[in-house]
Amino acid sequence: MTPRSSSTTRRSVLALSAAAMTGLAARAAGAAPQDELRIASHVSLAPTWFDPAETPGIITPFMLLYAMHDAVMKGMPGNPMAPCLAERCTMAPDDLSYAFALRKGVRFHNGEEMTAEDVKFSLERYRGAASKSLKERVARVDIHDPHRLTIHLHNPWPDFLTYYAGATGAGWIVPKKYVEKVGEDGFKKAPVGAGPYRFVSFTPGVELVLEAFEGYWRKKPAIRRLIFKVIPDEATRLAALQGKEVDIAYSIRGELASELLRTPGLSLNPAVSSAPFWLYFPEQWDSQSPWHDRRVRQATSLALDRDTINQALTMGHSRLTGSVFPENFEFYWQPPKPAYDPDGARKLLAEAGHQRGFDAGEYYCDASYANIGEVVLNNLREVGIRVKLRPLERAAFFKAYAEKKLKNIVQGASGAMGNCATRAEAFVAKGGVYAYGSYPEIDALFAEQAVQTDRAKRTAILHRLQQLVQEKAIYAPIWQLAFLSGVGPRVGQSGFGLIDGFAYTAPYEDLTLKGQG
Amino acid sequence: MKQFIVRRVGYSLLSLFLLSVTIFLFVRVTGDPTTLLVEPGASPEDIENMRHQFGLDQPLWVQYWLFATSFVTGDLGQSFYYRTPVLELYFQRLPNSLQLAAVAMVLSLLIGIPSGILAAVRVGGFWDSAGKTFSLLGLSLPQFWVGLVLILFFSVYLGWLPSSGSGGILHLLMPAFTLGWYFAAAHMRLTRSSMLEVLDSEYVKLARLKGLPEALVIGKHALKNALIPVITLAGINLVVMINVAVVVETVFAWPGIGRLLYEGITFRDFPVVQCVVVLGGSMIIVVNLLVDILYAYIDPRIRLES
Numbered sequence: 001m002t003p004r005s006s007s008t009t010r011r012s013v014l015a016l017s018a019a020a021m022t023g024l025a026a027r028a029a030g031a032a033p034q035d036e037l038r039i040a041s042h043v044s045l046a047p048t049w050f051d052p053a054e055t056p057g058i059i060t061p062f063m064l065l066y067a068m069h070d071a072v073m074k075g076m077p078g079n080p081m082a083p084c085l086a087e088r089c090t091m092a093p094d095d096l097s098y099a100f101a102l103r104k105g106v107r108f109h110n111g112e113e114m115t116a117e118d119v120k121f122s123l124e125r126y127r128g129a130a131s132k133s134l135k136e137r138v139a140r141v142d143i144h145d146p147h148r149l150t151i152h153l154h155n156p157w158p159d160f161l162t163y164y165a166g167a168t169g170a171g172w173i174v175p176k177k178y179v180e181k182v183g184e185d186g187f188k189k190a191p192v193g194a195g196p197y198r199f200v201s202f203t204p205g206v207e208l209v210l211e212a213f214e215g216y217w218r219k220k221p222a223i224r225r226l227i228f229k230v231i232p233d234e235a236t237r238l239a240a241l242q243g244k245e246v247d248i249a250y251s252i253r254g255e256l257a258s259e260l261l262r263t264p265g266l267s268l269n270p271a272v273s274s275a276p277f278w279l280y281f282p283e284q285w286d287s288q289s290p291w292h293d294r295r296v297r298q299a300t301s302l303a304l305d306r307d308t309i310n311q312a313l314t315m316g317h318s319r320l321t322g323s324v325f326p327e328n329f330e331f332y333w334q335p336p337k338p339a340y341d342p343d344g345a346r347k348l349l350a351e352a353g354h355q356r357g358f359d360a361g362e363y364y365c366d367a368s369y370a371n372i373g374e375v376v377l378n379n380l381r382e383v384g385i386r387v388k389l390r391p392l393e394r395a396a397f398f399k400a401y402a403e404k405k406l407k408n409i410v411q412g413a414s415g416a417m418g419n420c421a422t423r424a425e426a427f428v429a430k431g432g433v434y435a436y437g438s439y440p441e442i443d444a445l446f447a448e449q450a451v452q453t454d455r456a457k458r459t460a461i462l463h464r465l466q467q468l469v470q471e472k473a474i475y476a477p478i479w480q481l482a483f484l485s486g487v488g489p490r491v492g493q494s495g496f497g498l499i500d501g502f503a504y505t506a507p508y509e510d511l512t513l514k515g516q517g
Numbered sequence: 518m519k520q521f522i523v524r525r526v527g528y529s530l531l532s533l534f535l536l537s538v539t540i541f542l543f544v545r546v547t548g549d550p551t552t553l554l555v556e557p558g559a560s561p562e563d564i565e566n567m568r569h570q571f572g573l574d575q576p577l578w579v580q581y582w583l584f585a586t587s588f589v590t591g592d593l594g595q596s597f598y599y600r601t602p603v604l605e606l607y608f609q610r611l612p613n614s615l616q617l618a619a620v621a622m623v624l625s626l627l628i629g630i631p632s633g634i635l636a637a638v639r640v641g642g643f644w645d646s647a648g649k650t651f652s653l654l655g656l657s658l659p660q661f662w663v664g665l666v667l668i669l670f671f672s673v674y675l676g677w678l679p680s681s682g683s684g685g686i687l688h689l690l691m692p693a694f695t696l697g698w699y700f701a702a703a704h705m706r707l708t709r710s711s712m713l714e715v716l717d718s719e720y721v722k723l724a725r726l727k728g729l730p731e732a733l734v735i736g737k738h739a740l741k742n743a744l745i746p747v748i749t750l751a752g753i754n755l756v757v758m759i760n761v762a763v764v765v766e767t768v769f770a771w772p773g774i775g776r777l778l779y780e781g782i783t784f785r786d787f788p789v790v791q792c793v794v795v796l797g798g799s800m801i802i803v804v805n806l807l808v809d810i811l812y813a814y815i816d817p818r819i820r821l822e823s
Contacts, residue, residue, distance in 0.1 A: 044598070044780050046598055046599050046600065047599060047600065047601060048599070048600045054600070056554055056567075058554070129563050130563060131566075132562050132563075132566065133562070188600070188601075203772070204599065204601075204606060204609055204610075204772070205609075205610065205772035205776060205777065205780070206682065206683060206772045207682075229681075229682060229770070230770060230772075231681050231682070231770040232767055232770060232776070232779075232780075233681075233767055233768050233770065235665055235668070235768075236665075236668060236680055236681045236768055236769065236770060239665075239668045239669065239672050239673050239680040239681075240672075240679075240680045240681055242672075242673045243672045243673055243676055243679075243680055245672075245679055245680060245681070245682075393548070394552075394553060396548050398552045399548055399549055399552050402552070433561060
């Protein structure tokens with residue numbers, strides 16, 4: 001082969017490659033059609049999330065429930081418990097029953113009309129989180145006519161609606177006849193609901209395709225097609241958003257969030273979730289421990305430069321509530337804004353006998369949030385509290401936390417749904433899953449509120465309880481985490497932050513692309 | 518020969534049994550999956566309910582017995598996360614993995630073998646150094662880094678290729694190259710060393726002394742023998758590519774078995790991890806068994822020695 005012929009070959013190969021790549025580029029660059037919205041999901045979508053009956057105690061399945069299904073009552077913009085499939089709900093004077101008047105003319109995606117039978121069936125079929133407590137307390141369901149039913153309880157239960165219409169999937173309605181016809185597995189393969197979007201196809205690990213349900217009672221969705229694409233890697237999600245392959249990318253954090261902000265046309269949409277983060281002092285009930293002294297715990301809180309942590313890790317979007325209770329929860333009490341006062345912290349430590357600071361042992365955290373711990377550690381060291389970071393793998397961390405094996409400082413968090421009473425039960429009251437000890441006055445208040453059916457009185461009790469949690473410095477709250485997502489240039493209304501405490505985009509029927517209503 | 522095959526099959530079954538016990542115990546050492554399937558703060562009764570549903574409240578030996586007996590009947594259990602039979606999940610993902618592995622394998626052989634031959638023929642020269650650099654980079658650059666650089670360049674900067682997902686040849690190019698490069702480097706190194714050994718042998722020297730053209734000596738006489746270990750390695754690598762391309766499939770959101778394994782590990786989805794490892798291990802065991810039998814068939818010394 002002569003040099004000349006070699007050169008000619010190389011040139012032709014290059015020309016051919018260029019032509020091929022141009023052709024490829026033209027195909028690859030194809031953006032989504034005008035009436036289609038593509039969402040990059042950070043987690044693999046599970047078919048169990050298509051069925052409200054299987055709702056586990058996590059928020060993620062609601063990302064799909066809001067699209068495919070509808071509930072008797074659910075969180076909506078401006079109302080955490082908005083009547084949806086029910087026009088109204090009335091509690092009996094004896095607090096033993098709840099009467100629901102259902103909306104007439106509501107149809108499922110298969111054309112069947114939604115009736116009280118479906119509501120009863122969905123409640124009885126429910127087997128997800130808190131199903132046992134719910135079913136143990138529900139005595140029976142009476143159907144009066146196709147659009148009216150009453151749920152009777154064995155005893156007054158002030159949190160019934162919190163569970164039925166918030167923390168579980170029991171109030172999300174599926175068509176009885178269809179489920180009985182296709183069976184449980186058949187329903188997961190081809191779910192039918194009463195939500196704004198109907199199921200088209202699902203490829204596990206790849207994508208879920210939904211199409212607008214024109215007969216949706218609230219309004220006709222503006223976007224014809226929704227596609228959830230599963231992209232587990234955060235950097236790839238951002239690349240897909242930058243390349244206009246998707247319109248919304250869930251969970252873009254830290255450095256990547258800064259990169260997103262530098263990309264013209266993209267915006268960062270924070271949604272403050274119901275997940276507060278905190279420092280917990282499990283040894284505060286041990287009189288030999290330095291953490292027994294309230295001043296040490298208060299000093300720890302004063303040492304935290306929450307504003308800087310917030311700016312560095314969530315671009316300033318997390319909410320510094322100063323509470324371990326989510327601010328969007330029922331019965332929430334707003335404590336004073338947490339202060340950053342290193343001098344005050346040193347003073348308190350000196351008063352507690354730690355003029356030169358002290359070796360505080362270890363700082364345990366879930367490894368996926370060790371970045372918060374790294375910054376907090378520096379804050380604590382500045383005032384003389386010397387701790388070593390001990391990140392644990394998520395499952396191991398929560399197992400050790402729940403089994404009460406952790407010491408010194410624990411960086412905890414929870415996104416569990418419910419209200420301030422359910423949160424207190426797990427984290428503050430005696431015997432709580434994550435409570436290493438308790439205080440008698442708090443336990444008394446907790447017991448008192450559990451049987452109090454007068455809402456105003458119960459609110460007052462729970463406010464006092466939260467006040468005591470703050471006064472006793474049981475926790476040093478960090479923030480209520482903002483879930484950051486990226487939004488592309490085609491999106492008009494992204495839906496982020498419309499529903500208080502909900503991390504994902506919703507209600508889906510309100511989403512628009514630019515140029516649409 | 519019959520006795521040899523029976524003994525080898527016995528060893529294979531023993532290996533499979535040991536593999537199943539090891540993976541069964543290893544996944545359970547990693548912790549309780551229910552803590553990852555509910556939010557912290559979930560009620561103990563919900564957690565207990567979930568443990569009961571998954572059979573995790575049974576003693577370990579009962580769990581293993583149920584797993585082993587179901588496995589024999591072709592049932593590898595239900596995914597904790599997807600709540601669907603794991604075999605169904607595995608076979609849904611298998612075509613994607615086969616597609617990716619096939620293209621990556623072709624790429625790795627097309628790049629690795631010629632560059633290995635060139636490096637051996639021009640040993641100590643420019644092509645040898647270039648080949649060594651290529652293989653060093655291929656083996657040492659982390660796949661996630663290579664993948665992300667490719668995405669940045671071809672998807673974000675040039676906008677030529679889709680950054681993730683599956684669906685067409687365009688989706689396949691970057692993941693196949695990322696996966697193939699690592700194995701191309703391995704194939705290149707083995708081809709080079711194998712070729713050097715063969716080129717130094719007496720029969721090659723004789724062929725040259727007889728005045729055969731160099732291309733014929735290399736292409737016909739040397740390459741045939743030098744390729745035997747490369748092809749053997751490629752066979753095993755193909756099984757690895759199909760089952761454990763975890764990093765590449767995760768970075769490119771490629772819905773294959775590697776990503777299924779990643780999801781299984783992430784969510785402590787014991788049945789998924791067990792299924793992928795046991796089926797992947799079975800493939801390797803079967804390939805080795807067939808190779809052993811083939812070797813014994815070709816070379817009587819092997820079966821007589823054993």
